[in-house]
Amino acid sequence: MNNTKQESGNKKKLILILSIGIVICIAITIWALFFREPASTPDYAPEKIEPNAQVIDTDDSSKLEAPSGGGAISLQYEDQVTIDLSDKKAYFNYSNPSKSTQNIVLEIEIQGQTIARSALIKPGYQITELPLLEGADALLSEGIYNENAAFKILSYDPDSGERAMVDTKAEITVTVQN
């Protein structure tokens, strides 16, 4: 009789503990889905230099005159981007000419989602491909995205590494293929 009561008590405790665990898991899931702030771009430049960046040949332009305390960038690009889902890469043409006074980080954004991000690109360098961010391929389907697709250019002071107050967005057309 006592054993039966003890077993019953133990079962009740176990059920209680499991119930509390389930409630905690549900709470965490709800927080992660609805309340967690998305990862934001850092206010300081990444230390890593973009490995896919190449020197721009025949670029002997002199630096833009930037106001004191401000900055200046020059952007050169073609607005057609191709994404190949089979190798999970984006192909395009983008240059940060020598006359820029800022280092940049280049992002490709589609419908508000960042699907690719470069490391640091210095003035005098160009880039023609970037791997997609992990999981980004799952957000895309074959076809053409010509609305809400853009290059996002984040500028960073080359000395302090601090992110500039001015970001740039350039509209692009993205063709996704397999």
Next chain:
Amino acid sequence: MKKLLALALTLSMSTTAFAGTTGSDNDPQTIDVKAQYSNTVETPVVYNVDIKWGSMNFTYTVSGKKIWNSNTHQYTNNTSDNWSANDNVITVTNHSNTAIKTNFTYTKGSSYESVSGSFSKSSFTLPTAEGKTTDNSLLTETTALTLSGTLDETVTNLTKVGTVTVKISKE
């Protein structure tokens, strides 16, 4: 007789060999030669835009007097506030072989919802650089950022309160 006839026939064959189809041997031959222009040159659009910006430093100044009322034990606010800017201009120059449209937006910092921003020109169009010199004034335009709202008195050092986004699109 037979020999004479053979000789005559031989001589007539030789003459025939030199006969032409159009008559006289001295007329020149003309053959028409025709040509046409085919343009398969591609001219991809290349965007090349310079963007310059000033220090974007602003000061929120509250001035005047707060007068103590000993009857109510409260201050009467006789103060005013204003924003002043130090180098708040953004300049855009178009070197593309197409016209571009430029839009400006201000995004508040997450901890500075009380500070708003607006521009003297929220958008403008710049013509194509094709056919223009690099210093053509038509290719450059400026806008100035102005802040409004209030800033907490605890923010006594220059602190990032927001971000400007310059958006470039085809005209």
